Every structure is written in structure tokens, then in C-alpha cells.
Amino acid sequence: MLKIDNLQANVAAADVNRPILKGLSLTINPGEIHAIMGPNGAGKSTLGYTLGGRPGYEVTGGSVDFMGQDLLDLEPHERAAAGLFLGFQYPVEIPGVSFVQFLREAANAQRKGRGEEPLSGGEFLKLAREKAGLLRMDMDMLKRPVNVGFSGGEKKRAEMVQMGILDPKLAILDETDSGLDIDALRICGEGINAIMRAPDKAVLLITHYQRLLDYVKPDFVHVLAAGRIVKTGGPDLALRLEEEGYEAVVQETAA
Amino acid sequence: MSEVAALPTRKHEDFRYSDIDALAGVWPIAREDIVVADGGDESLQIVEDGAAAVARHLVISLGKGAKFDLRVLSAGPVYGRIAVDVRLAEGADFTLGAAQLATGSETLEVVTEVTHAGLNATSSQIVRTALAGHSVGTYLGRIAVERGADGTDAEQSVRAMLLDRTATANARPELEIYADDVKAAHGCAVGELDANGLFYLMSRGLTPPEAKRLMLQAFIAEAFTGAPGEAELSEAAIARLEKLVGAGL
Numbered sequence: 001m002l003k004i005d006n007l008q009a010n011v012a013a014a015d016v017n018r019p020i021l022k023g024l025s026l027t028i029n030p031g032e033i034h035a036i037m038g039p040n041g042a043g044k045s046t047l048g049y050t051l052g053g054r055p056g057y058e059v060t061g062g063s064v065d066f067m068g069q070d071l072l073d074l075e076p077h078e079r080a081a082a083g084l085f086l087g088f089q090y091p092v093e094i095p096g097v098s099f100v101q102f103l104r105e106a107a108n109a110q111r112k113g114r115g116e117e118p119l120s121g122g123e124f125l126k127l128a129r130e131k132a133g134l135l136r137m138d139m140d141m142l143k144r145p146v147n148v149g150f151s152g153g154e155k156k157r158a159e160m161v162q163m164g165i166l167d168p169k170l171a172i173l174d175e176t177d178s179g180l181d182i183d184a185l186r187i188c189g190e191g192i193n194a195i196m197r198a199p200d201k202a203v204l205l206i207t208h209y210q211r212l213l214d215y216v217k218p219d220f221v222h223v224l225a226a227g228r229i230v231k232t233g234g235p236d237l238a239l240r241l242e243e244e245g246y247e248a249v250v251q252e253t254a255a
Numbered sequence: 256m257s258e259v260a261a262l263p264t265r266k267h268e269d270f271r272y273s274d275i276d277a278l279a280g281v282w283p284i285a286r287e288d289i290v291v292a293d294g295g296d297e298s299l300q301i302v303e304d305g306a307a308a309v310a311r312h313l314v315i316s317l318g319k320g321a322k323f324d325l326r327v328l329s330a331g332p333v334y335g336r337i338a339v340d341v342r343l344a345e346g347a348d349f350t351l352g353a354a355q356l357a358t359g360s361e362t363l364e365v366v367t368e369v370t371h372a373g374l375n376a377t378s379s380q381i382v383r384t385a386l387a388g389h390s391v392g393t394y395l396g397r398i399a400v401e402r403g404a405d406g407t408d409a410e411q412s413v414r415a416m417l418l419d420r421t422a423t424a425n426a427r428p429e430l431e432i433y434a435d436d437v438k439a440a441h442g443c444a445v446g447e448l449d450a451n452g453l454f455y456l457m458s459r460g461l462t463p464p465e466a467k468r469l470m471l472q473a474f475i476a477e478a479f480t481g482a483p484g485e486a487e488l489s490e491a492a493i494a495r496l497e498k499l500v501g502a503g504l
Contacts (some may be wrong), residue, residue, distance in 0.1 A: 052458050055450065080460035092455040096473025102456065105469065110460035145473075162459065 001067055001202050002028040002170055006063035009050045009228075017058065020046040022227030024062070028170070028202045033236045035205040037238060038224035044175055044206045045089060047224070048174040052086035053079055067169065080106075081113030083169030085162075087176050091155040094146040099158065100128065102146055103165050110166060126162030131164030135191045160191040170205045171196050177212035189215025210242040225250045274329040278336065281310040286451035293318035293344075298428045300484045301327045301337065301409075302491055315339065317347035319373065322492035326482045327353035330495035338366040347375030351380040352478040354488075356495045357390035359424075364393040371399070375406035383475040384415040387499045393425040398441075400431040416448060416474055418467070418499065467500040469491070 003116070009021040020043045030035055038044050051064065053076040064071040069082060094102070107127075108118040119127070132139055135157045147155050156176055157232045163171055177185055189212060196203045205216060213221075213235060221238045221248070223231040230250055231237065241249055291297050295318065303309045309332045315325055323342070329335045341349050355363040369378045384392035398409045415424035426443040448470050456466035472493060480487045 052454075054454050054458075075463070076454060076457040076464075077460050079463050080458060086458050088455065088458075092449075092451050094449075094452050094473065095294070096476050097469055102461075102469065103459070105465065106456070106459035106461050109462060109465055113460065151364065166459065 001031050002071075002204070003065040003117075004024070004051075004060035004062070005064070007059065008065060009046060009048070010058045010060055011046055012056045012058065019060070020227055021050065024224070024228050026222065026229060028204060029113075030202055031199045032219045032222045033197070033203045033205065033216060034222065035207060035218040035238060036222045036224050036229075037207060037246075038251075042224045043227045044224055045174055048089075048172050048206055050084060051079075051084070051172055052076060077109065078113065080166070080168075081110045081184075085166055085168035085171045087156075087159045087163060087171060087173035089157055089175040091147050091150075091177060093148045093150075095148050097146050098144065099142040099146050100125070103128065103162060106162075107165055107214060112195055127165055127221055129162070131161050131195075134164055134194055135160050136187055137161055153181060153184040153221070156180055156188055157184060157191070164191070164195045167195075170201065170202050170204070172206070174206045175208065176205070177207055177209060186215055188212075191215050210238045213238050223249060258299075278310060278334070280334065280345060281308050281336075284312045284338075285308045286312050286314055289313060289315045289323070290349075291315070291317050291321040296321045296322040298324035298327075298358060298483050300328075300482070300488065301379070302476040302488070303327075303329050303335050303337075304331040304495065306331060308332055310334070310336040310338075312338045313340070313419040315341045315349070316469070317341065317349060317376075318345045319344045320346040321445055322348045322350075324350045324482065325352075325401075326357075326479060326484065326488060327351070327354070327365065328356075328479075328488055328491055329365070329442045330356040330492065331361075332363070333359075333361055335361070335363045336366065337364070340368045340370075341378070342370045342372055343376035343378060345375060346375045347373065349376075349377075349378040350481075352480070353380075353382045353438075354383040354492055355382070355386075355392045355419070355479045356475075356492065356499055357385075357392055357497060358387040358499050359390060360388065361390045362393075363390070364395070366394075367396045369396070369398050369409065370401065371404040371407040372401050373404060374407075376385045376404065379410045380412070381478050382413045383425055383478045384413075385418065385471050385475065385496070386415065386424055387418040389419075389421045391425070395425075395427050396427040399429065400430075400432040400434045400437050400439070404434045406434040407436075408432060408438045410439075411443075412477075413441075413443045414474070415445045415448060416471065417445065432452065435495075439491070464497070464500040471496050484487060 004026045007024045010017040104124045222229045357363045382394045400407045411428045413426045424445045428441040460489045
């Protein structure tokens with residue numbers, strides 16, 4: 001589904017281009033859930049943004065194939081229409097635009113991009129109500145302006161509702177677990193399973209902590225350090241990281 | 256109503272007119288008088304979306320406790336100017352909500368002079384301007400509070416959004432206050448669409464013009480909130496915004 005080969009990327013910050021990803025390779029097959037863990041500054045969020053096509057993230061080498069298409073050749077909205085969803089670590093507040101209006105336009109823009117008929121207002125509301133229910137989110141919240149006045153946990157749940165409505169093939173979730181209390185973590189975890197656990201879908205979880213992986217069991221855990229994947233294992237690797245810390249595991253790899 | 260407005264001398268023109276050359280084409284401007292009697296409640300909606308140059312000068316007089324709701328959508332004329340002089344008697348209320356949406360080399364301006372002449376009158380002006388290409392959008396707004404007009408509450412909220420670095424926004428609120436007990440809030444801001452917000456919308460599947468249009472729609476919405484013809488104004492504005500973001504790419 002996703003094949004990242006030797007990806008190198010720079011991030012423009014204050015007029016300086018800093019290389020962040022330094023030859024990252026990763027293959028994700030349909031039906032798989034992958035977790036990427038790693039210390040601060042390893043390049044985890046950069047990986048998410050680069051795959052999402054955020055301006056300022058410049059690919060300097062390598063390739064990314066997404067279901068037979070050159071992902072790096074696509075604009076952000078084309079990536080979405082192709083079935084990619086990027087869950088933001090810090091969802092953006094957009095005053096004046098309601099979730100319902102925005103998501104209906106987004107869903108229909110994607111459908112149009114795929115040559116499908118647009119959803120009617122009624123069809124959309126039914127879908128939105130169903131997905132909001134999955135995340136135990138009140139429909140009234142979706143009538144409010146996008147993320148404005150939402151708590152950290154509500155923003156993350158709203159991200160998952162959006163994922164449910166947009167129904168992507170591959171979800172890249174950037175620290176969806178940060179800022180969540182224990183109950184919200186469970187609800188989000190169950191939401192991810194309900195929406196994305198399917199033979200033709202895949203998830204890339206970017207996270208600092210093992211706790212989300214209690215709810216969303218990964219097939220593979222990767223350790224990202226200094227811009228490349230330095231170790232890959234099963235769910236037990238996440239437990240080991242939690243116990244021993246990144247430093248020990250990363251050093252062991254380097255030795 | 257066909258009386259030609261008394262026009263100021265050149266030395267005041269920096270305030271009254273931002274584009275004297277463009278104005279020459281629509282000279283002389285017919286003054287339109289509107290009188291709302293004591294306790295009256297009226298509204299007016301102006302939509303300028305043709306190609307020809309337009310200049311209007313409204314002179315509005317509000318009696319005691321009278322209300323007037325003016326909404327302006329200026330979208331399309333090569334040169335569009337709406338000048339409004341309002342005089343408020345005791346307890347009168349004036350609302351202006353205006354959106355100016357320009358592209359190409361269009362010049363749009365809203366020029367107001369709101370005079371609070373009696374006690375406890377209220378006025379609110381909300382102007383939102385979105386500019387693409389080499390267009391120019393201007394708001395010149397003067398609030399005069401006369402001696403003895405205590406209890407005045409006058410508000411100006413003026414914001415402009417530049418879609419291209421080649422566009423120009425001018426905003427000049429002025430206050431002239433001769434009374435003691437007065438509330439006069441005014442704010443001006445010129446900015447660009449938030450890049451993070453745009454990426455967020457696009458990452459969900461909206462094309463760049465759709466994402467910009469949605470953000471601009473939210474930006475101008477306040478100008479039409481509560482208008483009798485809110486739905487119609489919004490619809491006309493959206494149609495215009497779609498052209499604006501298309502041209503801005």
C-alpha cells in the first residue's frame with residue numbers, strides 16, 4: 001500500500017533548510033498497523049507532514065509509492081482523494097467555518113476527485129452522526145466552528161470523527177494520543193480500530209508512548225532516530241522501549 | 256434626489272477620496288437622501304456586481320429612536336465607491352455591514368461619516384475586504400460625536416485580507432469626540448490567509464481554491480450577520496469569492 005524508499009527531506013525553518021529525514025525506508029501492506037516511536041527531534045512529525053505534503057517540507061531524495069501512485073507528485077488534496085488521511089498532532093482552529101460544512105465539502109471534494117456522486121445534506125448528516133457516535137461526540141459539537149474552543153481531547157476525537165467520515169485507505173496519525181485523558185485515549189483507540197481495522201486499510205501511528213498501543217495493537221513497531229528507522233520489531237519492542245528507554249535501544253542498534 | 260452633492264475642496268480630498276482619477280468617470284455623483292422618522296425601522300441592501308464603475312453617496316438622517324440597517328456587497332465594478340453620511344438623533348441606531356471583494360485592478364472604497372448628534376445613539380460598522388491581483392480596497396470611516404451626545408456607543412471593525420502581495424488595503428478610522436460619556440471601539444487589521452489553516456483544509460481533500468474560498472467565506476460572514484437578506488448576500492458573495500480565489504492562483 002505504502003512503500004517509502006530511502007526518503008530524505010528538509011524542513012525550512014527561519015530561512016535555513018535543515019535535513020531531518022536521512023534515508024528512511026518503510027513498507028506498509030494492506031491490513032497492517034505500524035507504530036513509529038522515537039525520541040523528540042527524531043523526525044516523526046516531519047515524516048507525517050512530508051507524506052501529507054505540507055508546504056515547507058522539501059523532499060530531497062528517495063521515493064514514496066502509495067497504491068501504485070507517486071505520492072510525492074500529488075498535491076495535498078490529491079493525496080487525500082487518493083485515500084490518505086493525516087491526523088494532526090495540533091489540529092488547527094478555523095473560526096467561522098463549521099465542522100459540518102467543512103467536512104461535507106471535503107468529503108464531496110474527495111468524491112468528485114474520484115469521479116463519484118456527491119453526498120446530499122441528509123446522507124452526509126447521517127454519516128456524520130454515525131461516526132460522531134463512534135467517538136462519543138455530540139453532533140452539536142460538529143455544528144461549531146472547526147476546533148474553536150475545543151479541549152485538547154475533543155480536538156483529537158474530532159480528528160477521528162473526520163477520519164471516520166472521510167474513510168481513508170491509509171491513516172497517518174501523528175501523536176493522536178497526546179493530550180488525551182485515560183477515557184479519551186480508550187475511546188480514540190477503539191475509534192481507530194472500528195474505522196481503520198480492515199483487510200484493505202492500514203494505519204501508521206506516530207507516538208511517544210506505549211499506552212495507545214494497548215488499545216490499537218500494532219503488527220510492527222519501528223524506532224525512528226536521527227531521521228531513519230534504526231530498529232523494527234513486534235509489539236514487544238514498544239514494551240521494551242517503555243521499560244529501557246530510547247537511548248538504550250538506539251545505542252544497542254548502533255553497536 | 257438628483258441634487259448634486261456638495262463636494263469638499265481638494266485639501267480634504269485625502270480623506271474623502273482615495274482615487275480622484277477613477278472618480279472622474281462617474282462624476283457628478285447624485286446625492287441620495289434617506290430620512291427615517293422618529294421610531295422608524297428601515298433597511299437597505301446594495302449589491303454592486305456589474306462591470307461598470309459605480310459611485311453612490313447616501314445621506315441618511317435618523318430621527319429619535321430610528322433604526323437603519325445598511326448592507327453593502329461590492330463585488331465587481333472596476334471602480335466602486337459607496338459614501339455614507341449618517342446623522343443619528345437621540346436613541347437612534349445605525350448598522351453598516353460591508354464586504355468589498357476585488358481582483359484585477361479594481362478599486363473599491365467605503366467612505367463613512369457617522370455623526371452622533373443626540374443622546375444614547377448607537378452605531379456599528381463592520382467592513383471586510385478581500386483583495387486579489389492588483390486591486391485596492393479602502394475604508395475611510397469617521398465618527399463624530401457632537402457636544403452633549405452622551406451615552407454614545409460607536410463601533411468600527413475593519414479587516415482586510417490580501418490574497419496576493421500585489422494588492423493594497425487602506426483603512427483609516429477616525430474619531431472626533433466632543434462628549435464625555437462615550438464608548439467608541441475601533442479595530443483595524445490587514446492580513447493574509449493562515450497557511451496552517453489552508454493546509455489543514457487541503458489535507459482533508461479541499462482543493463486550494465475551495466480551501467481559500469471557505470476561509471474567506473468565514474472571514475466576511477460577520478458583515479452580513481443578522482441582515483434581512485443574509486442568505487442572498489452570502490450566496491452572491493460566495494459566487495464572487497470563487498472568482499477571486501481562481502484569479503489569485
